[in-house]
Amino acid sequence: MANALAKYIAEKDPVEGELLELLAFNEKMAELGRMAAGVVHELNTPLSVIVSATQMILREEGLPDFVREMVERVNQEAHRLSDMTKGVLSFTRRDVSDHQEADVNQVLREAMTLLRYEAHKRSIAVIEDLDYRLPFIAADANRAKQVIINLVMNALQAMGEGGKLFIRTSQNGEGGVTVQVTDTGPGIPAELLGHIFTPFFTTKEPGEGTGLGLFITRKLMESVGGAIAVESTVGEGTSFTLTFVAAE
Known part of the structure; x- marks a missing residue:
């Protein structure tokens, strides 16, 4: 319906049609930002559990080398995902990250x-x-x-x-x-x-x-x-x- 309306207005008034399309795009991006913030919030809790659990496992003595390597990799990737979620929030808030x-x-x-x-x-x-x-x-x-x-x-x-x-x-x-x-x-x-x-x-x-x-x-x-x-x-x-x- 919205696309049909935009097309109709664009045919009648191209400038107004472009403005309507831009408004629709901005609204879609704003909604994306709200969705991203919600997803980040939901991801942070299980990621924290994964990080804590893997750290506890790594404290155990006598772990086979291949098990320790796999758990370390899970821990590293959980940390990476956590950093990514922070990056998504920074992106939606237009923060500028420090270059490393x-x-x-x-x-x-x-x-x-x-x-x-x-x-x-x-x-x-x-x-x-x-x-x-x-x-x-x-x-x-x-x-x-x-x-x-x-x-x-x-x-x-x-x-x-x-x-x-x-x-x-x-x-x-x-x-x-x-x-x-x-x-x-x-x-x-x-x-x-x-x-x-x-x-x-x-x-x-x-x-x-x-x-x-x-x-x-x-x-x-x-x-x-x-x-x-x-x-x-x-x-x-x-x-x-x-x-x-x-x-x-």
Whole structure:
């Protein structure tokens, strides 16, 4: 009904139609902020329980090494999720986070530790080309990790079964650090490429995507002073390029 009304007004008065669409968009974003705050509140309690429980387990003596390693990983990821929820609140409140330093290759390794099984399950080969002479990036490690996780998961889902995922780190000509995530998936049609960072835009089936993943990814990059770009060819694949500022 609202879309039909907006279309009708736009036909009668294009300027008023654009204002109505902008108002509807702002209302949707405000609602997203309220939803995010509610989700964060609900997540914090179980996350606190997980952190406390894993810390208690780690105090036990005689744990097998593989059990201790798994529990430590659960503890680390629970802490990361807790930091992410704080980041969501900061994002909805338009807070500016203090930039920190991170080793982008270490961030990549940690992200791929979580996602390598998903790639293996889909019979997707992961090829890494990491430059270990890179400076640290001026970014929070958890935000950088979330960006990479989002892009890698997008790539894996786009390829479905089989294919290759290329991950490359390098230093660009301006002294910054570049991360490229390239897949051999179906690619993105040119007419859709300009919309992929728009909130709520998705090409997935209803119920399979919110259309917020790439929007949040871009906002996370902007929050650390970085940038994200994309190139895609239908039938060949898609490549996302992340550009981080080098730490001083």
